[in-house]
Amino acid sequence: MWWRLDRKTFDAGKGAKNRRAMKKVVDSGEVPGILIYRGGVPIGWCALAPRERYPRLARSRVLAPVDERPVWSVVCFFVAKPWRRRGITRALLEAAVAWAGEHGARIVEGYPVVARRGAMPDAFAYTGLPGAFERAGFREVARRSETRPIMRREIRR
Numbered sequence: 519m520w521w522r523l524d525r526k527t528f529d530a531g532k533g534a535k536n537r538r539a540m541k542k543v544v545d546s547g548e549v550p551g552i553l554i555y556r557g558g559v560p561i562g563w564c565a566l567a568p569r570e571r572y573p574r575l576a577r578s579r580v581l582a583p584v585d586e587r588p589v590w591s592v593v594c595f596f597v598a599k600p601w602r603r604r605g606i607t608r609a610l611l612e613a614a615v616a617w618a619g620e621h622g623a624r625i626v627e628g629y630p631v632v633a634r635r636g637a638m639p640d641a642f643a644y645t646g647l648p649g650a651f652e653r654a655g656f657r658e659v660a661r662r663s664e665t666r667p668i669m670r671r672e673i674r675r
Contacts, residue, residue: 520572590618595607595646608650625673649667
């Protein structure tokens, strides 16, 4: 819900209130992202929606729109610890592009974080890392901050 709410609302709803808000999104029929399973068990999540569903992006100078073209945004990932560093983020990105394309998207955009020095703790890489996006066919289209590229993949019909 971080990307869907302003900071004050998100902070006030931490925990159960934000979980209920996400459930409301799902109950409305909107699909807020995709899951990946192994052996019938969910092991990863990727939040994906048209950019306008994420008002926090609209308020960001660093992640402001690159142009007027409509995009779908991938804003966060979660991969279960035993499955990290096994290509799951790339698989999620490829599935996200396919799903978005099936629902009318022409461009999928992501906002990975670049580690400044050495390895980054997993908790801080929730928006993904550039390498996963590159391996999934995304390319950098803008960078207004040393650590936050905007990466896109165009969907060919």
